[in-house]
Amino acid sequence: MLSQVRIVGAGLIGTSIALALTARGVSVELIDSNERAAALANDLAQGKKLDAPEIVVLAVPTEVIPLVIEPEFLLNPNSTFMDVGSIKTEPIVHIKNSSLPLSRFVPTHPMAGREVGGAHSARADLFTTRSWIITPTSECSAESEEIVRELIALVGASAVVLPAEEHDRAVAAISHLPQITSTLLAHSLESVPAEWLDLAGAGLRDTTRIAASDPKLWSEIIYSNRDQIVELVQGMHHELGELLENLESKTSIASFIEKGRFERSRIPGKHGGKAREYTYLPIVIDDKPGQLAAIFNECAAIAVNVEDLNIEHSPGQQSALITLALSSHDADSLSNHLSAIGWNVHPILK
Amino acid sequence: MLSQVRIVGAGLIGTSIALALTARGVSVELIDSNERAAALANDLAQGKKLDAPEIVVLAVPTEVIPLVIEPEFLLNPNSTFMDVGSIKTEPIVHIKNSSLPLSRFVPTHPMAGREVGGAHSARADLFTTRSWIITPTSECSAESEEIVRELIALVGASAVVLPAEEHDRAVAAISHLPQITSTLLAHSLESVPAEWLDLAGAGLRDTTRIAASDPKLWSEIIYSNRDQIVELVQGMHHELGELLENLESKTSIASFIEKGRFERSRIPGKHGGKAREYTYLPIVIDDKPGQLAAIFNECAAIAVNVEDLNIEHSPGQQSALITLALSSHDADSLSNHLSAIGWNVHPILK
Numbered sequence: 001m002l003s004q005v006r007i008v009g010a011g012l013i014g015t016s017i018a019l020a021l022t023a024r025g026v027s028v029e030l031i032d033s034n035e036r037a038a039a040l041a042n043d044l045a046q047g048k049k050l051d052a053p054e055i056v057v058l059a060v061p062t063e064v065i066p067l068v069i070e071p072e073f074l075l076n077p078n079s080t081f082m083d084v085g086s087i088k089t090e091p092i093v094h095i096k097n098s099s100l101p102l103s104r105f106v107p108t109h110p111m112a113g114r115e116v117g118g119a120h121s122a123r124a125d126l127f128t129t130r131s132w133i134i135t136p137t138s139e140c141s142a143e144s145e146e147i148v149r150e151l152i153a154l155v156g157a158s159a160v161v162l163p164a165e166e167h168d169r170a171v172a173a174i175s176h177l178p179q180i181t182s183t184l185l186a187h188s189l190e191s192v193p194a195e196w197l198d199l200a201g202a203g204l205r206d207t208t209r210i211a212a213s214d215p216k217l218w219s220e221i222i223y224s225n226r227d228q229i230v231e232l233v234q235g236m237h238h239e240l241g242e243l244l245e246n247l248e249s250k251t252s253i254a255s256f257i258e259k260g261r262f263e264r265s266r267i268p269g270k271h272g273g274k275a276r277e278y279t280y281l282p283i284v285i286d287d288k289p290g291q292l293a294a295i296f297n298e299c300a301a302i303a304v305n306v307e308d309l310n311i312e313h314s315p316g317q318q319s320a321l322i323t324l325a326l327s328s329h330d331a332d333s334l335s336n337h338l339s340a341i342g343w344n345v346h347p348i349l350k
Numbered sequence: 351m352l353s354q355v356r357i358v359g360a361g362l363i364g365t366s367i368a369l370a371l372t373a374r375g376v377s378v379e380l381i382d383s384n385e386r387a388a389a390l391a392n393d394l395a396q397g398k399k400l401d402a403p404e405i406v407v408l409a410v411p412t413e414v415i416p417l418v419i420e421p422e423f424l425l426n427p428n429s430t431f432m433d434v435g436s437i438k439t440e441p442i443v444h445i446k447n448s449s450l451p452l453s454r455f456v457p458t459h460p461m462a463g464r465e466v467g468g469a470h471s472a473r474a475d476l477f478t479t480r481s482w483i484i485t486p487t488s489e490c491s492a493e494s495e496e497i498v499r500e501l502i503a504l505v506g507a508s509a510v511v512l513p514a515e516e517h518d519r520a521v522a523a524i525s526h527l528p529q530i531t532s533t534l535l536a537h538s539l540e541s542v543p544a545e546w547l548d549l550a551g552a553g554l555r556d557t558t559r560i561a562a563s564d565p566k567l568w569s570e571i572i573y574s575n576r577d578q579i580v581e582l583v584q585g586m587h588h589e590l591g592e593l594l595e596n597l598e599s600k601t602s603i604a605s606f607i608e609k610g611r612f613e614r615s616r617i618p619g620k621h622g623g624k625a626r627e628y629t630y631l632p633i634v635i636d637d638k639p640g641q642l643a644a645i646f647n648e649c650a651a652i653a654v655n656v657e658d659l660n661i662e663h664s665p666g667q668q669s670a671l672i673t674l675a676l677s678s679h680d681a682d683s684l685s686n687h688l689s690a691i692g693w694n695v696h697p698i699l700k
Contacts, residue, residue: 111549125632125696129671131549156634160549170546173538178557180593181535183610187589188527188582190613196520197617199481199510201461203560204617207528210553211607211614219604226597232538233597237590239537243530244583247576254569260533263540264561267547267554282470284394293650296643305639308661321394321470346390346470 002026002150006053006076008068010034010041012114013084014059015122018045020155023124029053041119054147058083062090063220069098080144082106082151086171087224088135088164102139106148107164109133109171110157117214128156135164172228179210179218180233186211278307279331280323282346283338287320295322295338302337304330352376352500356403356426358418360384360391362464363434364409365472368395370505373474379403391469404497408433411570412440419448430494432456432501436521437574438485438514452489456498457514459483459521460507467564478506485514522578529560529568530583536561628657629681630673632696633688637670645672645688652687654680 005021007014010032018028022045029050032038056076058065062085081100083091088107095105112130114121132152136145152159186208246252285291299306308325331348339345355371357364360382368378372395379400382388406426408415412435431450433441438457445455462480464471482502486495502509536558596602635641649656658675681698689695
């Protein structure tokens, strides 16, 4: 049973791990070169001086690992070490060049974060239901992997094993290229007057949201993973050139948008969720307490499982539109059942 | 005082206008060549047969205007007409070629939308706090412009006057280029396996959100405005080429991200519809039928109104995280109530 965890780095991730572990009865201690951050984090997470941590979490930027690994190994010669960085081949190289045996290092990457950093932004439930990638090397001991899996389960996440190289290719595609694309679009605003920006809708705002990310962090990430990224950027450059050649053809533009829509539909709807084929059932209800309960009672009565739910209110109106995401079979059953007992059910949307 | 509005086109925009006007006591009637869409829209917005609409809203794609304008003008010879399309030079040409006097046509473009279309996605508050551009021609009568301004104010939006040509240049930059960029990024997912997509975070999802938009609608828009768009796409193509040449320089990457961050910061923050002050209550539940019903029964029992709900599933886990959006008062009541009877309620998020 995991009982003591030492966390090096009192930022968003380190402090969130500490909060989650404390809530599960594990003792934690946070250290940071920024003493105020460490004090705040230990305060928040009830950190205390530990004598024998089973795990040392390196919750620092990857390039800082070489600066902390020797003193940490000296202090904690029997602990398992794990990192939490966004690139997974690089920390392995750092550990190979250190005194820490590779058998006791587990490279990891929690698929969770917030746009805001720091101990004060930490949340005990940051990792709840999220995937947490681990990329153990062949030298990694079964004991070290096991205790890291225990930590991941304790904070509410699900461990997913990937080879480090595959991880770095995956994040180039699903994380680093989106960052570059969002930044690229933001660049195009240079010549846009403020009066036009005042008219911008949610499309521009959402598409450029991550362009607001930390330049220091992201230049490290992109530079470190450039070997994986360059090919993806080349592909995008080529696609954009093709679009330019085809802007006089409405059919080509339609294919361009259609293909994007198809590929977009392959992204699962929620963090770490499975891609599921949902059928959508719209129901108009009175906007008052008790209506949703009544519908869910009908669902339970005929053993229908609601996968997701969207509620659209109209302020000033007495009705709301709820849309239930269901399996195709459940949607048929529920539609028939609710219609028969007088609910205002609309035709199923596939 | 505006009392009757006829809406041609029961899609997202037409139905949302209808919902908003109904809430303000204006009678509406929706018509659509798709009878199911019209039935749903009239059901949602309490539409009824009108005898003398002051305004006919052409809430159809711009290229459909020539097909509907003659019969609509014949039926409503005294009404003011307005359209809601994304390009503003083109509908003016269509009206010039029709029997409708240009004095009674007001070209408009509400700066609001959703990536999902159709009457079932409509929202009465879609336009609340948004800009609604009008591009009246010099022939436009003061009376027609005035009554259209009244409609815009009634649905909660702010009228902004622009020349049609300037409008088309502005939307190329703030709307059409973001669409192209989001689609382009979605294309890059073609070679990404489903297991990697399962790991995607909010960055990829947000940046590709509008790639899910309607291909038919968007190929019309981009094709119609290609003269304004081509230069912007050329600029982006050039920037991407420069980034490719500089991927070996961490300083260049940092400048690239930094510049994007600066331009992003120029976008005004709060256009996201009417700001609602929700409090969020996270609850971990068993992922099985009956759990949601049980929670909603407790909500009903203590008269708590759920404003919205998010469900996060985790692959391979038997639990799900649901987050209820509530008023601050209801969140406190429900949190205390559910905790007392043994539910796994997490601290409230403000």
